[in-house]
Amino acid sequence: MSPNPVWLQAFLAGSALSFAVPAHAAEPPRITTVTQTAVSLEAGGSSRLGVQALDPQGSPLTFSWSATAGSLTSPLGNATTSRLYWTAPTCLAEGSAPVMATVTNGHGLSATASFDFSVARDLSVDHQPPFTSWGFEQTEGVGFYSPSMIEAEDLRVHIPAERIRLDVDQRVSVTYVSEGSHASSALGFLYYDDLLRLGYLDVHDTYEDSSDDTLADRNGNGIADLHEDLYNLAPRTGLQARRYIGAVPRCPAQFTSGGFTYSQPELALNANCTPAFQSSARLEDARPGLHPLIDVDVVGSNAPQTPGQGYSDRGLFARIPNLLEPAHELNRFQGLGHLAFLLADDDADRSTFQQLGAVSDVSAASDGIPDYDVSAYDSSGAPRAVNPDPGISALDRTVDLGVIQGGRELVFFLVVVQEEEHDPASNRAYPCLRKQASGRCALHLKTPVSVFFSKAKWNLDQDPLGRTPVAHRNIGCTYQEACQSPSSPSACTVAGTNQKLCGWLDPVTLARLDTPAYGNIVLPQDAESVAPSGNGNMPHLMMRTVGPNQGRWLMGFEDSNGGGDRDFNDVVFRVNTEGRFSYLRSKVLSVADPACAISRVRFRKVDSMGPGCDDSASFAYAVATDCQVCDGTHCSFNPKPTWHPVTAPGTQETIIDVSSSPGHQVCWEARLKTGWFDCRLRIHEVDVGFEAAPVE
Known part of the structure; x- marks a missing residue:
């Protein structure tokens, strides 16, 4: 029962106010029990609290x-109790009581209980959970094979000539091997x-697969746009007009064929731009078969002994199509190419074919090094402002193309200058710009x-022979020009079979490969073939993986239109992929x-390298404390x-001072570099601890 009230009276501005007050003042609530399951916690640890x-x-x-400080869960309880969990922050000042419970009664009076905590600053506590794919923000080129092991995946290069693609970013270089052509x-x-x-290109709605892509003919004049732009064949005006690839056209002449008007190709015209078009010339049909004479239009001409300024589109390099040059002001920055070697000559004279190189x-030495100063040009083929290695030296044997982006397909090309002839019976054929539906x-x-x-x-040239495979060679067998069939005495038996095949590379080239400069490569007695193109055109490249790993391969080119002798060794290069990075x-x-x-x-980390690794393989670790960007209410990936690099070798533990970049969100990264494809890099364990203090 409430105590008897006492009535008081007051006067204010002439008015009387009356009110009652209790005889005894109301009392605040009484907290009878306080519970706390833990006082000392690690960062992120929880304690159950109750009153x-x-x-x-x-x-x-x-x-x-x-x-x-820290965070609270939603409370549970009844009319006289309340309980919840508190999660400890990363740090807490000594002697802190960061949590308070307040009990308020119906009279507005309250009582409080505070909870003292300490949060350990123990570097020895490991915060890295067992390895799982969902425990990482980013992964590239690694596999999770158990909770205690991460391994760099075997990232092999796709080397079919029709689709050359690297799985991940890799440093690529090209080494000159040999040349055996005029x-x-x-x-x-x-x-x-880029194309x-x-x-x-027409991708036919399959962007992820280039195998069914075809060259586009957007202006509908029967010549693929890529081929038109290589030789600047499109007219300058009209419905079939296309932009001129280069700075200023050299030759204005045009011609008409099949009802379409074209520009005469500057790379096929002399210095005076003399028109060179023949309508209904009598030439042999270059399709496989008996090669009967047919009426066919021909544009262009072969170069004389002194071509002067002819047979040029006046770009950065006179006899390389502007489209295949690196972007430069001399081709109006329309070049798409990356030129590794501008000249593949390695012979005993100081001349290129009719000076068209x-x-x-500038060299008469046949030494496995191109006959020009390769280092005077950068990896795209553009002239350097400063040559790091003036003169011809062993360093000119290899061109570092830099890091090639993973997933991007490469298309290699060989620009060849020589006099062409049309004799399909001898596997010689002029390039074909436009075909009929029949392939003629x-x-x-x-x-x-x-x-x-x-x-x-x-490719533009047709395959007059039409044989499957186009070529079949024993890559470890010495090439002999007289060997024209497996029945030849100079053919070699393919290892593990009764099959005999003619050889691929000449004895000088085979001996050169088996030297330290080329990685002491010994080619096995193994078969390699060149498949038909599928559209009647002639393939010109044989590719073969070589050495004890999948990161090197040889490219051998056939440099004659129509296939010539089909030896695929007229010029040979070795491509090297190194430094596969997993992350x-x-x-x-x-x-x-x-x-x-x-x-x-x-x-602290435990990692290992397999027996196939060399000195180029490595692990690189780093830690950061600003791994997310926070705006006060939300944090997102940084x-x-x-x-901060981790410099401790082997399994040693190290403590890194990160106070120069204060943050509160710790993460770590690892970069695994495998020099070759049979190198296995594994991370077995990572242990991460940290120490934090309140921001002052």
């Missing part, structure tokens, strides 16, 4: 909780997606400048708490945190 209370007046109680040639490559971006031949050529190109692609369907980045291992700054990180 029980009663009210002397019997009025209803309400409970509220607050925390100045022609002069240059080697380069294109990125397939796709510019509309040169992209650069001059309707317009031939006669030019000293030919381009052969690693994608055989893109992983952990998720954040600490509680997001901007009130704390991590000052030190302890890092793509460029401040990485």
Whole structure:
């Protein structure tokens, strides 16, 4: 029963106010029980907290909780109790009581209980959970084979000539091997997606698969746009007009064939731009068979002994199509090519074929090094401002193409200058610009400048022989010009079979490969073949993986239109892929708490290299404390945190001072570099601890 009230009276501005007050003041609630399951916690640890209370007046109680650090769950309880969990922050000042429970009665009076905690600053505590794929923010080229092992995957290069693609970013170089031809040639490559971006290809709704892609003919004049732009064949005006690839056209002449008007190709015209078009010339049909004479149009001409400024599109290099040059002001920055070697001559004279080479031949030494100063040009073929290795030296044998992006398909090409002839019976044929539906050529190109692609369907010349396979060679057998069939005495038996095949490379080239400069490569007595293109065009590249790993392969080119002797050894290069990088980045291992700054990180790891690894293989680790970007209410992935390298070798433990970039979200990364494809890199264990203190 309430105590008897006492009546008081007051006067205010002439008015009387009356009110009653209790004889005894109301009392606040009484907290009778406090529970706390843990006082000392690790960062991120939890403690269950609870209070029980009663009210002397019997009025209803309400409970509220607050925390100045850490986080609270939603409370549970009844009329007289309340309980919840508190999660410890990354750090806590000594002597802190970060949590308070408040009990309020129906009279507005309250009582409080505070909870003291300490959060351990123990570097020895391991915060890295067992390895699983979902425990990492980023992974590339690694596999999770058990909770205690991560391994760099066996990332092999796809080496069919029709689709050359690297799985991951890799450093690629090209080494010159040999040349056995009277022609002069240059080697380069294109990125397939550059051609796709510019509309040169029809993908047929299968963007992920290039095997069914075809060359586009957007202006509908019967010549693929890629071929038109190589030789600038499109008219300058009209419905079939296309942009001129280069700075300023050299020759204005045009011609009409099959009802379409074209520009005469500058790479097939002399210095005076004398028109060179024959309508209904009598030439042998270059399709497989008896090669009867047919009426076919021909444009262009072969170069005289002194071509002067003729047979040129006046780009960065006069006799390399502007489209295949690196982007440069001399081709109005329309070049798409990357030129590894501008000249593949390695002979006893100082001349290129009729002086039509992209650069001059300045050496008479036959030593496995191209006859020009390779280092005077960068990896794309553009002239360097400063030559790092003036003069011809052993360093000119190899060109470092840099890091080639993984997943991007490469198309290699060989630009060849030589006099061409049309004699299908001898496997010689002029390039064919436009075909009829039957495959019969309707317009031939006669030019000293030919381009052969690693994608055989893109080549212009027809295959007069039509044999499957196009070529079949024993790669470890010595090439003999007299060997024309497996029944020849100089043919060699393929290992493990009764099959005999003619050889591929001459004895000088085989001996050169078996030297330290080329990795002491000994080719096995093994068969290699060249498949038909599928559209009647002639393939010009034989590719073969060599050595004890999958990261090196040989490219041997056939440099004659129509296939010639089909030896595929007229010019030979070795492609080297090194430095396969696998990568992983952990998720954040600490509680997001901007009130704390991590000052030190302890890092311990156990990793191993397999027996196939060499000195180029490596592990590189780093830690960061700003692994997410926070705006006060939300944290998101930070793509460029401040990485601190881990320098401890082997399994040693190290403590890294990260106070120069204070943060509160710890993660780590690892970069695994495998020099060769039979190198196995494994991470068996990672142990991460950290120490944090309140931000002052």
